[in-house]
Amino acid sequence: MSLLKVENVSKRFGSLVAVSDVSMALQPGELRAVIGPNGAGKTTFFNTISGFLMPTSGRIVFDGEDVTTLPPARRVWRGMARTFQITEVFPELTVRENLRIAVESASGFRLRLWQSREESDTVGARVAELLQMSGLTHKADRLVGELAHGDQRANEIMMALALRPRLLLLDEPTAGMGDQETYDITRLIRKLHRDQKLTIVLIEHDMRVVFHLADRIMVLAEGKMLAEGTPQEIAANEAVQAAYLGKAAA
Amino acid sequence: MTPANFRKLAILGCVWALLILAPVWMPPLGGYTALGTRVLVLGLAAMSVNFLLGFTGVLSFGHAAYFGLGAYGAGFALKFLAPSTPLSLIAGTLLGGLAGALLGTLIVRRRGVYFAMVTIAFGQVFYYIAFQWSSVTGGDDGLRGFSRQPLDFGAFKINILSNADNFYYFVLFCFAIAVAVMGFILRSPFGRTMLAIRENERRARFLGIPIERHIWIVFTLSCFFMGFAGALYALLNNFADPRGLHYSQSGDFVMMAVMGGMRSFWGPLLGAAVFVVLQDYLSSVTVNWMSFVGLLFVLVVLFFPRGLLGFIRGKAAS
Numbered sequence: 334m335s336l337l338k339v340e341n342v343s344k345r346f347g348s349l350v351a352v353s354d355v356s357m358a359l360q361p362g363e364l365r366a367v368i369g370p371n372g373a374g375k376t377t378f379f380n381t382i383s384g385f386l387m388p389t390s391g392r393i394v395f396d397g398e399d400v401t402t403l404p405p406a407r408r409v410w411r412g413m414a415r416t417f418q419i420t421e422v423f424p425e426l427t428v429r430e431n432l433r434i435a436v437e438s439a440s441g442f443r444l445r446l447w448q449s450r451e452e453s454d455t456v457g458a459r460v461a462e463l464l465q466m467s468g469l470t471h472k473a474d475r476l477v478g479e480l481a482h483g484d485q486r487a488n489e490i491m492m493a494l495a496l497r498p499r500l501l502l503l504d505e506p507t508a509g510m511g512d513q514e515t516y517d518i519t520r521l522i523r524k525l526h527r528d529q530k531l532t533i534v535l536i537e538h539d540m541r542v543v544f545h546l547a548d549r550i551m552v553l554a555e556g557k558m559l560a561e562g563t564p565q566e567i568a569a570n571e572a573v574q575a576a577y578l579g580k581a582a583a
Numbered sequence: 584m585t586p587a588n589f590r591k592l593a594i595l596g597c598v599w600a601l602l603i604l605a606p607v608w609m610p611p612l613g614g615y616t617a618l619g620t621r622v623l624v625l626g627l628a629a630m631s632v633n634f635l636l637g638f639t640g641v642l643s644f645g646h647a648a649y650f651g652l653g654a655y656g657a658g659f660a661l662k663f664l665a666p667s668t669p670l671s672l673i674a675g676t677l678l679g680g681l682a683g684a685l686l687g688t689l690i691v692r693r694r695g696v697y698f699a700m701v702t703i704a705f706g707q708v709f710y711y712i713a714f715q716w717s718s719v720t721g722g723d724d725g726l727r728g729f730s731r732q733p734l735d736f737g738a739f740k741i742n743i744l745s746n747a748d749n750f751y752y753f754v755l756f757c758f759a760i761a762v763a764v765m766g767f768i769l770r771s772p773f774g775r776t777m778l779a780i781r782e783n784e785r786r787a788r789f790l791g792i793p794i795e796r797h798i799w800i801v802f803t804l805s806c807f808f809m810g811f812a813g814a815l816y817a818l819l820n821n822f823a824d825p826r827g828l829h830y831s832q833s834g835d836f837v838m839m840a841v842m843g844g845m846r847s848f849w850g851p852l853l854g855a856a857v858f859v860v861l862q863d864y865l866s867s868v869t870v871n872w873m874s875f876v877g878l879l880f881v882l883v884v885l886f887f888p889r890g891l892l893g894f895i896r897g898k899a900a901s
Contacts, residue, residue, distance in 0.1 A: 383789070385789075404793070405788050405789055406788055406789075406791045406792060406793040406794075407793075409789060409790065409791030410791050414789070415789055417785070421783050421785050421786040421789070422782075422783065422786060423778070423779060423782035423783050423786060424782060424783070425782055426778060426782060430775070430778075433775065434775050434776065434778070434779045434787075434790065435790050437772045437775060437776075438776070438790045438791045438792055439790075439791070442772040443772065443773065443776050443791070443792055443793075443797070444772075444773055444800075445771060445772045445773060446767070446768060446771040446772075446773055447771055448771070448772060489786075492786070492790065493789075496790065496791060
């Protein structure tokens with residue numbers, strides 16, 4: 334059974350059709366890349382999956398349950414997590430505090446006024462684990478707003494991971510990054526996918542990253558689905574080359 | 584102990600030492616104990632506004648309504664129910680808090696400027712009710728004919744009506760309880776979700792925090808604190824005034840919080856102290872005292888955007 338099924342989703346803003354009749358079925362453990370030229374509707378498509386926007390029509394089924402109209406927080410409780418194209422973090426809190434809030438939310442402590450010593454220690458241990466994974470341990474007590482862009486991005490991905498998601502949505506994780514940072518993030522995503530068998534949907538402009546990571550690729554153009562297939566199939570697809578890769582190659 | 588913890592403890596020690604010894608050090612400096620009581624009460628109100636503003640990032644411009652309701656609640660209890668000071672505090676706190684809980688459900692869906700506007704609108708509704716419904720509220724003259732009662736411990740009574748020091752310590756005790764509860768909430772996992780909402784609503788939402796529900800809870804809690812402060816204010820004056828509900832009073836509270844420093848726990852208390860002392864001193868010199876307070880406010884916002892306490896802390900840290 335597929336973990337996520339998007340059925341004929343459309344999103345209109347007035348007369349503008351941002352996403353038109355797009356469907357997708359995602360197998361557990363799959364890493365799917367969504368590519369397409371600027372303005373293709375990738376982020377809007379993403380927003381309907383994560384609940385940031387409600388689709389105008391169509392259905393979104395997550396793990397057998399219709400989540401089309403559920404608010405974002407409830408989708409998170411069911412196991413969806415996302416990052417944003419423009420990094421969304423808590424800038425005036427430390428890395429540790431950022432992660433702690435995420436871990437506590439995932440542990441269902443959101444409304445708690447107290448924590449036992451054991452609970453607090455468990456949260457602390459999980460935070461330490463996430464810090465380790467991200468390589469931010471030595472910056473744990475710095476304010477996130479003071480960190481380099483790449484570190485902020487890593488912090489955001491770790492906050493999403495703190496939720497122990499079954500589906501991770503990453504919107505251009507390498508946007509605005511240098512080669513080294515892109516490499517680090519790519520390696521991190523690959524690790525999550527290979528080692529933790531995490532199901533991931535990824536919007537990405539960097540074709541090296543896409544072809545390195547993706548099991549399958551979906552191409553959007555002008556809000557419509559242009560093609561879908563393995564990286565080899567997409568690379569060989571003439572319509573895709575014409576609409577997108579051709580331009581990039583030229 | 585880390586230096587940061589040590590500093591926090593030192594600040595805490597200083598604040599409480601100053602507050603406990605206020606009746607000793609205030610008179611030689613030209614103050615009087617009742618002035619200190621006023622600082623405590625208005626400081627608690629400013630801290631309640633800041634609970635919402637500084638720690639959740641939500642600006643209410645109508646919080647005086649819940650302050651005023653607290654005052655009227657205390658007044659009604661003393662006048663019509665029973666001559667008991669604790670009962671009046673409970674009545675005021677409940678009236679302010681429950682009104683906040685109810686109206687909060689209508690308000691929390693709005694954001695930013697719209698939130699502020701809706702809070703003003705609801706606040707003014709209460710002002711006009713208190714102003715017009717003279718037979719119950721005393722109208723423009725305010726609610727009179729009650730006074731705070733001695734604290735009855737069975738074996739002995741404490742006179743807080745005519746002994747200013749006793750009343751100061753009673754208010755300080757109430758203040759300490761309210762502030763301890765506030766501090767406790769802020770240090771909890773729930774308190775951290777408040778910071779998360781202040782820092783980045785979108786991220787908080789996508790960490791699975793239902794924003795509207797959490798803002799409603801914080802709004803309601805701050806209204807309970809506000810009602811408590813209002814009840815103390817009624818005991819302080821033996822009088823409840825419709826102007827205590829007016830939006831200009833809300834503005835004063837916001838001003839105290841911003842002037843003292845919204846990001847710091849004690850900032851609003853400092854802001855209230857500056858405000859009250861300036862008002863006390865300047866209003867005996869000129870009727871236009873508010874112009875000077877306003878000028879100071881503008882200067883603080885321009886030059887110390889983190890408020891007076893934020894500025895002092897920055898100096899201490901560097």
